[in-house]
Amino acid sequence: xxxxxxxxxxxxxxxxxxxxxxxxxxxxxxxxxxxxxxxxxxxxxxxxxxxxxxxxxxxxxxxxxxxxxxxxxxxxxxxxxxxxxxxxxxxxxxxxxxxxxxxxxxxxxxxxxxxxxxxxxxxxxxxxxxxxxxxxxxxxxxxxxxxxxxxxxxxxxx
Amino acid sequence: xxxxxxxxxxxxxxxxxxxxxxxxxxxxxxxxxxxxxxxxxxxxxxxxxxxxxxxxxxxxxxxxxxxxxxxxxxxxxxxxxxxxxxxxxxxxxxxxxxxxxxxxxxxxxxxxxxxxxxxxxxxxxxxxxxxxxxxxxxxxxxxxxxxxxxxxxxxxxxxxxxxxxxxxxxxxxxxxxxxxxxxxxxxxxxxxxxxxxxxxxxxxxxxxxxxxxxxxxxxxxxxxxxxxxxxxxxxxxxxxxxxxxxxxxxxxxxxxxxxxxxxxxxxxxxxxxxxxxxxxxxxxxxxxxxxxxxxxxxxxxxxxxxxxxxxxxxxxxxxxxxxxxxxxxxxxxxxxxxxxxxxxxxxxxxxxxxxxxxxxxxxxxxxxxxxx
Numbered sequence: 001x002x003x004x005x006x007x008x009x010x011x012x013x014x015x016x017x018x019x020x021x022x023x024x025x026x027x028x029x030x031x032x033x034x035x036x037x038x039x040x041x042x043x044x045x046x047x048x049x050x051x052x053x054x055x056x057x058x059x060x061x062x063x064x065x066x067x068x069x070x071x072x073x074x075x076x077x078x079x080x081x082x083x084x085x086x087x088x089x090x091x092x093x094x095x096x097x098x099x100x101x102x103x104x105x106x107x108x109x110x111x112x113x114x115x116x117x118x119x120x121x122x123x124x125x126x127x128x129x130x131x132x133x134x135x136x137x138x139x140x141x142x143x144x145x146x147x148x149x150x151x152x153x154x155x156x157x158x
Numbered sequence: 159x160x161x162x163x164x165x166x167x168x169x170x171x172x173x174x175x176x177x178x179x180x181x182x183x184x185x186x187x188x189x190x191x192x193x194x195x196x197x198x199x200x201x202x203x204x205x206x207x208x209x210x211x212x213x214x215x216x217x218x219x220x221x222x223x224x225x226x227x228x229x230x231x232x233x234x235x236x237x238x239x240x241x242x243x244x245x246x247x248x249x250x251x252x253x254x255x256x257x258x259x260x261x262x263x264x265x266x267x268x269x270x271x272x273x274x275x276x277x278x279x280x281x282x283x284x285x286x287x288x289x290x291x292x293x294x295x296x297x298x299x300x301x302x303x304x305x306x307x308x309x310x311x312x313x314x315x316x317x318x319x320x321x322x323x324x325x326x327x328x329x330x331x332x333x334x335x336x337x338x339x340x341x342x343x344x345x346x347x348x349x350x351x352x353x354x355x356x357x358x359x360x361x362x363x364x365x366x367x368x369x370x371x372x373x374x375x376x377x378x379x380x381x382x383x384x385x386x387x388x389x390x391x392x393x394x395x396x397x398x399x400x401x402x403x404x405x406x407x408x409x410x411x412x413x414x415x416x417x418x419x420x421x422x423x424x425x426x427x428x429x430x431x432x433x434x435x436x437x438x439x440x441x442x443x444x445x446x447x448x449x450x451x452x453x454x455x456x457x458x459x460x461x462x463x464x465x466x467x468x469x470x471x472x473x474x475x476x477x478x479x480x481x482x483x484x485x486x487x488x489x490x491x492x493x494x495x496x497x498x499x500x501x502x503x504x505x506x507x508x509x510x511x512x513x514x515x516x517x518x519x520x521x522x523x524x525x526x527x528x529x530x
Contacts, residue, residue, distance in 0.1 A: 134397020
């Protein structure tokens, strides 16, 4: 998928072959039972997703941890891209044509902290919009897995 | 320390500016080329729940098992800290623990815990059991003594009366823990199997009297090791966030060190499994269960006839040894509540099995962790 994931995947295989057996078995639990189409409906279709993104962007604007970063962002454009992206991710009839996550955040030095506060703002928005928990988790899991492409700032211990 | 990434200014200068900005509460970019989301060194930038609660040994984890997560909510650029208090009400004993920890850059955790295991009235019950078993000379009986001697040394017990523990005996131990995350991230590793994996070491010091330790045949200081692998599926069982943790403990701690380390047959290190599971019903409440195996070391020499000085009556303590040595795996079912990052409350039903001859040591576990 990405360079970082591929390289860490290789090194991790070397690190824990024994762990693999146990966790692959347990990982079967993680397989979702609902199809992506069901999630699109659970998000309330395009209208629901638009509401969600409006709430989400409002949360970000009110979040002192990260809002300053979006001070010069073209908000209507951001909202449009987010709606397309979420709509596509939950199986809706949309196509996200914006930059890749890696390209979009290149050179920004996005921190893990900023990433997490943004994720928290999304979770809060989902709660406000009363998205069912499993549908929330479907999207949050996708968002979480994007972290290596978005967060590039290292700490003192990696 | 490179806190800010690439920078024209020296890291030290930027760290000072950042510290000032943090102090003022001004979360603003401190320089034109500042990293996005540059955060305070002391922060809580991780996701709610990822600091877990505090295990009885002081490490971040469940109630009885440490997990691979680092305590507090600090990200790779932040330092977090926690403090905890736990109380376990068992049928015959009380166990309480308190302590604190520091999580450094989501990589290293340093923890301290002090445990107190109170025998309460059970001390007298144990005294009678010991004497009932150990004094085998016909025709000799001891009235229940009023003098409480700290420790099981036969000579003292004999001289001071048969009350080894008396009515308010406490076994205390201190545990200093160090945990290092090796690889993986519980939140970000969602597309494949890799768990977050950490190694930990616990340095225990049990405060039991020396002669008590000598009679049991145990060491008062011990070092335990563990490898912990924790996996979280955000979209797990039934679409709920699901956690599984598997630990490998390398330890010689009897009842987690409350009864010392090793036994009469040597160091007694064992490689033992432990596991925890949990399901998040929502972002704030997790339900789960835990299991932790314990080493079975022989305490008190089997041939242990202790002859008291001056040709006194021999106490056959060895006969008590098998009963005292009996150890069970620790188990619990728990519910933990994370109202916000600064606080978590855990309630559990624990089953610690047999402890110091008393069977069915189960009861209520309550724990509070506060994070900074």
